[in-house]
Amino acid sequence: MRLGQEICEQFLKGEYQYIMTCHIDKNHTHLHVVFNNTNCIDGRTFETHENRRTTKQDRSFQKLMNITDEVCRQHHLFVIEHPEMGKGKNHWEWDMSRQGLSWKAKLKFTIDQVIKVSENSEDFLAKCADFGVLVEYNPDHKVDLKFMLAEQK
Numbered sequence: 001m002r003l004g005q006e007i008c009e010q011f012l013k014g015e016y017q018y019i020m021t022c023h024i025d026k027n028h029t030h031l032h033v034v035f036n037n038t039n040c041i042d043g044r045t046f047e048t049h050e051n052r053r054t055t056k057q058d059r060s061f062q063k064l065m066n067i068t069d070e071v072c073r074q075h076h077l078f079v080i081e082h083p084e085m086g087k088g089k090n091h092w093e094w095d096m097s098r099q100g101l102s103w104k105a106k107l108k109f110t111i112d113q114v115i116k117v118s119e120n121s122e123d124f125l126a127k128c129a130d131f132g133v134l135v136e137y138n139p140d141h142k143v144d145l146k147f148m149l150a151e152q153k
Contacts, residue, residue, distance in 0.1 A: 003071055004031045010067045015039045016046065107133070107149050 004020045012018060018035035037046050046060075069079045096102040114131050118124035128135045134153065136146040 001031070003075060003077075004033060007064075007068050007071050008033060008035070010071070011064050015041045103149060103152055107147060110149065111147060 001020060001022055004022070008018050008020070012035060016035045016037075016039060018033055020031060020033050022029060022031045024030075035046075038044075039046070072079050093102060093104070097105040100106075110131050110133055111128075114124055114127050114133065118127055125135055125137060128147070132150040134148045134150055136144075136148075138144055
């Protein structure tokens with residue numbers, strides 16, 4: 001809660017009211033913050049105050065991420081150094097993958113196995129069925145290649 005408060009004070013500069021709630025019902029502590037969109041100093045909205053020719057969401061989100069990363073570093077907490085290189089998974093998808101329950105992770109693993117025993121792309125497509133991978137493919141539209149595990153159907 002103290003770190004969340006530190007982040008909020010730096011991000012909102014004491015100009016917006018906010019409320020925080022923390023829950024520990026998962027394997028990690030999780031903090032939610034909601035802040036009042038109306039500035040309590042001049043009455044302007046957050047979007048109006050922050051918008052300066054670039055998208056307000058991009059500017060504000062990046063600013064929040066930078067502050068969060070810096071506060072975490074100061075308190076010797078883990079920071080994702082290159083988030084742009086991430087897989088873009090939401091928490092639920094990440095957790096399912098971690099538990100081995102993600103259909104995407106299973107499909108990726110299975111396709112990797114097919115690739116290892118395939119000689120070329122035609123051989124790969126032919127062997128997918130042997131591994132339980134359904135393929136939707138139209139040779140006239142090579143970009144439209146879709147895969148699904150047979151167990152998903």
